């Protein structure tokens with residue numbers, strides 16, 4: 477049976493109801509899912525019943541998976557990233573626990589692993605515990621950066637063309653000073669990198685998108701720190717326009733998958749001490765650096 481889907485908006489997102497990611501994995505269906513995500517960037521698979529192993533097995537169909545040797549992120553498997561205010565043992569963590577502070581930082585626009593030389597390609601996030609219907613917040617919101625680029629004023633496109641943003645795992649501490657210092661190994665494992673603010677997509681006829689994050693560093697290479705922060709704030713404010721957005725309201729047992737090359741995402745803040753929110757993520761590694769307007773691609 478072929479996969480049936482419904483569009484969420486004309487530019488981003490589809491919902492699939494008739495696919496079981498723990499069982500229906502075959503070449504034909506994976507090919508179809510690849511085609512769908514290339515076109516719409518976000519897929520919600522409803523009614524899944526996954527554990528760490530079956531989530532990773534499905535994610536692996538799309539490429540090599542990222543590992544997370546960093547502290548406090550792994551459960552049984554080093555390729556699982558905990559997106560939770562709940563510990564691996566199931567305890568609801570206090571608001572000042574560094575693991576919860578990192579969750580709060582995720583309410584800033586970002587792509588996963590932008591601080592790596594090859595940022596993540598696809599993320600697959602499975603909702604094990606979600607907020608009750610009456611709660612405020614907890615949605616995952618996305619911003620389509622192909623649209624955001626297209627809509628930029630011409631002068632801003634020109635201004636951004638030669639610029640790169642610094643992405644630094646360590647710089648999260650500038651934004652969230654209560655986080656403990658990184659270990660030497662963590663610092664050495666993830667030195668700062670830069671990526672172009674305008675990203676070229678060779679698999680989309682060299683289309684351009686905006687590419688920046690607000691959960692790591694605010695520095696723009698080639699500008700003073702102050703000037704860079706001002707430009708960065710302008711960009712963050714610019715993408716608040718709802719016409720670029722898709723907001724995912726979680727249902728229990730949703731699995732969502734998105735293309736980090738095209739979409740930024742963030743969690744809408746919620747009452748972290750009142751509600752439990754526990755999700756597990758498998759992440760497909762990027763296969764190329766972020767190509768910019770002046771990259772020699774071939």
Ligand SMILES: [Fe+2]
Pocket residue numbers: 582586587588741
């Ligand atoms: Fe994320």
